[in-house]
Each structure stands twice: as C-alpha cells, then as structure tokens.
Amino acid sequence: MTSHNPRSGRRAPLSEQANPSWMGHIPEENYRPAPVNSAGRLRADLPPALPPALSPAPPGAGSRRSAGAVGLVAAGVVLGFVSLFLVLPFLLVNTGVTGFVVGFVASLLPLGAVLFAVRVIDRWEPEPRRLLLFAFIWGASVSISVTMLIQPFFSLAAGPASGLDAQTFAVTVQAPVVEEFAKSLGLLLLVLFARKHFDGPVDGVVFAFTVAGGFAFTENILYFGRAIAESSDPGTELAMVFFLRGVMSPFAHAIFTGTTGLIMGFAARRGNTGLAVAAFGVGLVPAMLLHSGWNSMGRNFLAQYVLVQVPIFLLAVLVIVLLRVAENRLTRQRLREYAAAGWFTAAEVDLLATGAGRRSALRWARSGGRGPQMKALLHAATRLAFTRQRILSGPDVRAHQIDEQHQLADVAVLRAAVIR
Structure with missing residues (x-):
C-alpha cells in the first residue's frame, strides 16, 4: 500500500498501522499525512515537573457547539415538555398518585444501572452532555408520546391482517414495531443534526442506550405503579414486577435499541450521512425482532x-x-x-x-x-x-x-x- 507524499511528489509506503483495527479501516487513496506543526520542536515532554502556580483553563478548550446540535437540544426540550401533557395524565390515570410516586422512585434503580453503563462505555470519547440530555428526554417523554399516538393507527392498519388475537398482536407485533420506531427516531435526528458527534458504532450505542434508558424509565413507572394500584397485595406484586424488570432485564430496551444505534454508527463511520439514514431502517429490523422475542416468552420463560x-x-x-x-x-x-x-x-x-x-x-x-x-x-x-x-x-x-x-x-x- 502506498500514499502520496506532497513534498516529494512521489508515493511513499503506507504503513499497515494506518489501519490499526477493523473499525478504523480507510481506503488507500484517502490517506494523507497529518498537518505539520509549524511552531517547531516541542520544548518538553509530558509530564514535566510542575511549578507551584496554577494555570487557568485555556480559552477555546471546550467543544464548539454547532448550530444544528444546539437547535436539536432546544427542540428536544420543547417536545419533551409538550409530551408531558400526554404522558403524565396517562401515567396518573393508570397508577394513581401513590403508585406514580412509588413507581418513579423504584424506576430510578434500573435507570441508574443503564446510565452507569453509558458512562463506562462513553468514558474514552465522551459525548456532549447536552446531546445525552436530548437522548434521555427523547426516550423518557417524546418517544412515549409518539408510541401512544401511533399505536391505534398501527393496530387498525395491521392488526386484522396479522391473523393474531388482539392481545398477542399488541405484545408481539405492535409494541416491538411501534416502540422501536419511536425510540430510534431520536437516533435519526442525532445523525441528521449532530453528525459530528455521531460518527461511529460506540457513539451509536451510547446514544441508543440513553434513549432506551429513558424509555424504560417511564415504562417502568407505569408497570411498577400499576402493581401498587391494581393489586390486593401491592408489596408482593411490586417485588415480583421489580425483580422481572429491574433485576432480570434492566438492559432489555437498551439492547434492543442498541442494535439500531450500532448499525447506524457503523454506517456513520463511513462518513456518509445518507448511508447512516438508510441504516436507520436496516437497524430497526433486529431491534424489533429482539423486542418481539423477549415479549413472546411465555410458559417456558425461565428456560428461554x-x-x-x-x-x-x-x-x-x-x-x-x-x-x-x-x-x-x-x-x-x-x-x-x-x-x-x-x-x-x-x-x-x-x-x-x-x-x-x-x-x-x-x-x-x-x-x-x-x-x-x-x-x-x-x-x-x-x-x-x-x-x-x-x-x-x-x-x-x-x-x-x-x-x-x-x-x-x-x-x-x-x-x-x-x-x-
């Protein structure tokens, strides 16, 4: 393999190390040397002996905010706030005030596990907090309202054609299709409006886990709160539901949506926004299948x-x-x-x-x-x-x-x- 040397006009050997991993492979014709430091020789290595005086943080060291990313976050906050007018009444009607409060507190525990995983995954190249905030708001509020709005139409359009009874259709088809679509819309917006921060599979997983963590948080409030509101033995019922959702499967939604983020991230790594957008549709397929497989577990739940x-x-x-x-x-x-x-x-x-x-x-x-x-x-x-x-x-x-x-x-x- 060779690369062009602009100083000599000849093509110099391209080190095999220029492609250090399968994730960073680049075409030979795209390789170009890094720009030379015109300031000259570096005067010292890190770390040197530190003088006692402190140095202020240098200007311009923070990440520069693109207009698209700032607008995306602002739109996400507005949409999240508006969505609460649909989501909060729905939760309160189904859980009651006591169930809502208990469900909210109990849901913080599995949410903490997912967000801790996000932090561990994201430590090497941290994503801007404002974009992680957008992802969480999208998952916890906007995607819930999108799901609630789309589900009736999807049921009317696809339910009769499926040949399944209403309950089976809702659990194994409707929920996986509509919920994964609603959650992953947030990833699509991140690719379109915050492209420089969504440029690889790790970014896709981080954003997808954050969206899914928010979605599961709100969904858990519903399930935990209903266990309080609808059971004659709320303590036992809540413990059972919490064990199933909070202990056995806190990462279920994260893994479902994570497959979409992973596939979109691989496409984004190619540097082509159009390809990343197309990967949105491709990535939904395994996410929906995994989600449907989870919801389909019945009598042999433990073995499966x-x-x-x-x-x-x-x-x-x-x-x-x-x-x-x-x-x-x-x-x-x-x-x-x-x-x-x-x-x-x-x-x-x-x-x-x-x-x-x-x-x-x-x-x-x-x-x-x-x-x-x-x-x-x-x-x-x-x-x-x-x-x-x-x-x-x-x-x-x-x-x-x-x-x-x-x-x-x-x-x-x-x-x-x-x-x-």
Whole structure:
C-alpha cells in the first residue's frame, strides 16, 4: 500500500498501522499525512515537573457547539415538555398518585444501572452532555408520546391482517414495531443534526442506550405503579414486577435499541450521512425482532431467559468490549500520526491514548493542581484523533480539516497549560 507524499511528489509506503483495527479501516487513496506543526520542536515532554502556580483553563478548550446540535437540544426540550401533557395524565390515570410516586422512585434503580453503563462505555470519547440530555428526554417523554399516538393507527392498519388475537398482536407485533420506531427516531435526528458527534458504532450505542434508558424509565413507572394500584397485595406484586424488570432485564430496551444505534454508527463511520439514514431502517429490523422475542416468552420463560436472553446479553457485552478496544487502538494510531507531524512526542501518545497512561497523567496533574487542564487535554486529543479519522474516511474532507485546525490550536494551548 502506498500514499502520496506532497513534498516529494512521489508515493511513499503506507504503513499497515494506518489501519490499526477493523473499525478504523480507510481506503488507500484517502490517506494523507497529518498537518505539520509549524511552531517547531516541542520544548518538553509530558509530564514535566510542575511549578507551584496554577494555570487557568485555556480559552477555546471546550467543544464548539454547532448550530444544528444546539437547535436539536432546544427542540428536544420543547417536545419533551409538550409530551408531558400526554404522558403524565396517562401515567396518573393508570397508577394513581401513590403508585406514580412509588413507581418513579423504584424506576430510578434500573435507570441508574443503564446510565452507569453509558458512562463506562462513553468514558474514552465522551459525548456532549447536552446531546445525552436530548437522548434521555427523547426516550423518557417524546418517544412515549409518539408510541401512544401511533399505536391505534398501527393496530387498525395491521392488526386484522396479522391473523393474531388482539392481545398477542399488541405484545408481539405492535409494541416491538411501534416502540422501536419511536425510540430510534431520536437516533435519526442525532445523525441528521449532530453528525459530528455521531460518527461511529460506540457513539451509536451510547446514544441508543440513553434513549432506551429513558424509555424504560417511564415504562417502568407505569408497570411498577400499576402493581401498587391494581393489586390486593401491592408489596408482593411490586417485588415480583421489580425483580422481572429491574433485576432480570434492566438492559432489555437498551439492547434492543442498541442494535439500531450500532448499525447506524457503523454506517456513520463511513462518513456518509445518507448511508447512516438508510441504516436507520436496516437497524430497526433486529431491534424489533429482539423486542418481539423477549415479549413472546411465555410458559417456558425461565428456560428461554437462561438459554436465549442471557447469551444475547453476554454477546452485547462482548461487542461493546471489542468496540472499546478498537476505538482505543484507533485513537493511538491517529495520535501517532500527529506525533510524527510534531504535535506530540512519542511518549505523550502513550500517555494520552492508553488507559494506564491516562490514569497516570491525571494522577500526576491532580497532584500539581492541574487536573482540569489535563482532563481537557485528554478529551481534546481524543476528539482530534477522531476528527482525523473523519478526514481519512473521505466525504466532507475540507470541513473536517477546518475543524482539525481549530482543534490543533486548542490542543497546543492545553498542552502548554499543562506543562508550564
């Protein structure tokens, strides 16, 4: 494999390491060297000896907000607020005030498990909190109202043709199709209006888990609250429902919708928004099938849970681990290319692009009172690596190169703030 060398006009060998993982593979013709640091030789390695004075956080170090992402979040908040006028009365009618309060509190526990998983998955390249907020609001409020509005029409259109009785149709067809569509609409909006933050499978999983966590939270309020309101033995009924939904299956919705996010993320990694939009339809199929399979478990629930659902959960964990490993390798390789262009030293790449190196860097920086600057540098370096990946992927190269120049300037200021 070869790449073009703009200085010599010849094609130089393209290192096999330029494609460090299956997730970061790039076509040979798209490869281009990282821009050279015109400031010259780096004056020190990280970490140096820290002087006692503290350095302020550098200007411009925060992530730049695109108009599309800001508008998306604003629209999400408005839609979420409006949706509450449909969702809250529905919950209160079905649960009563006491059931609603108890269900709300009990639902926080499985929600906490899902959000903790999101944080663990998202630690390497954290998504903007405002977009995670949009994803949660979409799942907890907007997607619920969309589901409630669409379900009657779907039932009228598809119910008679299915040949199933009303209850079976509602559980195994209607709920999987309508709910997965409603939840995944949020992912589609993220791809369309926050494209730079939804550019890989890990991003897709993070956003999908957040949407699904919000949806399951509201749905759990309904189920837990109804166990209080409709049972002659509410304590026992609530314990049984909580064990089923809060202990045995807190990640069920996350895994269903996560498959859609995963497929959309792989498409987005190709740098083509149209392909990512098409992947929305493709990704809905496995999500709906998984959802229907879960809802179809009946008399042999325990056997199916152990033999089918547990392996699916373990497979999901394995996929996420493999994605994280590939993401780490990709970050390290792209930062090596920036190091070759003079933006970092080779030792700094290990510090910025490995888990052990990052932990060591943060401990060192916090001991000198510069933890926030180091944390900002770690995040900025990771964003820079993925910006380079977008540049090498092909489409919208010029726009990504402009973003790269801004990020390189931020990284240089952050690095200087940490080492001086």
